[in-house]
Amino acid sequence: MLPILAQAQTPSLTLADVIAQALDHSAVGQQAVTTRETSYWTWRGYRANYRPQLGLQGTLPNFSRVITPVVQPDGTTNFRPVRINNSDLGLTLSQNVGLTGGQVYVGSVVQRFDDFNGDLRRYNNQPFAIGFTQPLGQFNGLRWAQRIEPLRYQESQRQYVEERETIAQRVTELYFDLLLQQVNADVARQNAQATAELLRVGQERYRLGRLSQSDLLQLELNLLDAQQAQTQAQLDAQNAAVDLQAYTGLAGSEAPALAVPAPAPAPAVPPTQALAQARQNRSATLAFRRRLLQAERDVAQARGTTGLQASLTANLGYVNQAENLGNTYLNLQNQQQLRLTFVVPLMDWGRQRAIVKTAQLTRDQTQRAVAQEERSFEQAVLAQAGQLAALGQQLRLAGRADSLAQRRYDITRATYLVGRLSLTDLSLASNAKDGAKRGYIFALRACWVAHFRLRALTLYDFENQAPIIAAR
Known part of the structure; x- marks a missing residue:
């Protein structure tokens, strides 16, 4: 169940609209496309080396008109004009x-x-x-390139998809940052209107002797606080809009109105399945293999350029x-x-051994670093997949809390107007309403960010059960 705010708004932009705008027209989206094109032409250049x-x-021509020395039969030198x-x-x-170099x-x-x-x-x-x-007996760069460059090209294609998913994740964060500020501004506006109405009712009750002067002054202070909160919320919403527009390339001088999205897709994702898809689809898997091959290549190059040539x-x-x-x-x-x-080389004072040993130690260090990064990568995937169920439950609870807090506030306000509750009770109900509304937006944000983060970590669409591939 969506909160009341989502039903009352008539927004003009959805999360999907803003993500599509960022992917197609933003600077980061165009940079991802350029990086992919660069990788493609680098791959074409590599392939051309084997054709x-x-x-x-x-x-043509190579004309020369000079006076040149010519050795004579008796050993003397004579200078002769030459035109050739x-x-x-x-x-x-x-x-x-490639096989032999x-x-x-x-x-x-x-x-x-x-x-x-x-x-x-x-x-x-x-x-x-x-x-x-x-x-x-020399280093065969062509043979090593046949093993490394295909991995590098496949890695670049996967990186392009990951960058698009990362852009979608960042847009989602900025989208909800602005949405939260717009919710705050809308709540502050409603609170200011409600406080002004309460002050008007309080003044009438004060004239009738049914409200103390202390409570009347408190109502006036509440109105001032509500108006200040409304002004600050509007400024925060404008700043958040600038951040979103700068990243996504959205045009316009005014902050766009945003829709409260429906809950993110929440299919059941076993962590083991997520890890299997990540190993199969992510560029990191290829990058690990490529880096290990490059380390081995550097050792072979050190050996092939220091001995017999x-x-x-x-x-x-x-x-x-x-x-x-x-x-x-x-x-x-x-x-x-x-x-x-x-x-x-007959005597090099240990130069050849030092070069080879340095390359071997660098290879060993790369192997250890790759092993550590592999473990960290696997833990990140497992942790992200394991959080989805908890985030979904948190969102459902936050939505329920938002609905209940709104109903409680409506009841409390009506009861206060008939004089059966204190101003303190009304303030507590109002604060709980505002906090629950913000809590729902925070929970919704966490679910959507986790959704795109898992897609970027695995390059797999668990909703449609299909790998995410680069669009041609």
Whole structure:
């Protein structure tokens, strides 16, 4: 049963309206969308590293007109004017190999040399070449990225949903902050009107000798207090409206009128089910795995960049040179290249061991931190799910107390007007009425905040029994 206030108001905005406004138009809502788009394009960039890359490179033109020293047959140096152009153009198709960290490529390169002083032109053409480059014993960043980046992308998608649920939770808090102040302002207005009416009745009773001067003065003081409370409540409502409008992006210079929401959905949620859904849906689960993998990757990187560094490069193809481009395709000659380069540290005074040990200790620290955060996360989910039943019971009791307090006040006021109760009894009934009304709003706020907090913690809609997924 909703309190009398909820039935008497004709509000223009509901909680769902304000949440939708915040998600679609607020700065925090747009920031969540931007973060999600950034993660998507980062994922696209990662995927592109494992797909063939086609590139055109060259130097065209490469003209030079200088005087350069030329060593003569007798060992002397003569300075000769040189006017040449040495251009090249190549097309390469390459493919990274994530499993090994190497690269395979197919390419074609043509070079042209012009000596304008000697009226000489030569072409060097490599129409086809295939080769590969393979690091040996080094850190394979591509392989580790294949394990980490998919987790990071899935984590970002879940984070987007969590951010939206967190925004809904924050909007709910601000919504009820304003609603409570509006309730206070409405109660203060009603109290001021009722106190003014009581003062008018009291003045008539005083003239008839049926009310003491002390009680009359108390009625006047009550009216002043009620008017001050009304003014303060209006100021508090305006400040709360500013906070809500700033966060949600609601337009307008006046405070919006808010509806008292119906009780939040209260399906039975076993804590074990909530924990199972949280482990399955939350980004934290992926983040824990990602952080552990990153710690292991850092250890592998420390080992792969401090010991033996070797690289094997090989290619084969066809090549020829001639005075014109067409002739370079005739009588092509085989070309093979094989090269192994390496660096072996012979004495580093413990540098390699220190780097690896530091990475290992950092990994161990990350494992302990993740384990602790996992326990805290599980406890938060279990505690939140376990509170729902108690919050629902508290809301039902608060609603009942609000109805009873309102009825008691109406009866007490009517009894006071006929002179059968004291002013103190009326004041106590009025305070109880106001406190019960505020208590109902507080209980309603707690239920709605807990509702959205559990959704954010589990990414699961227990009302509809379905996971909460990101809208495309």
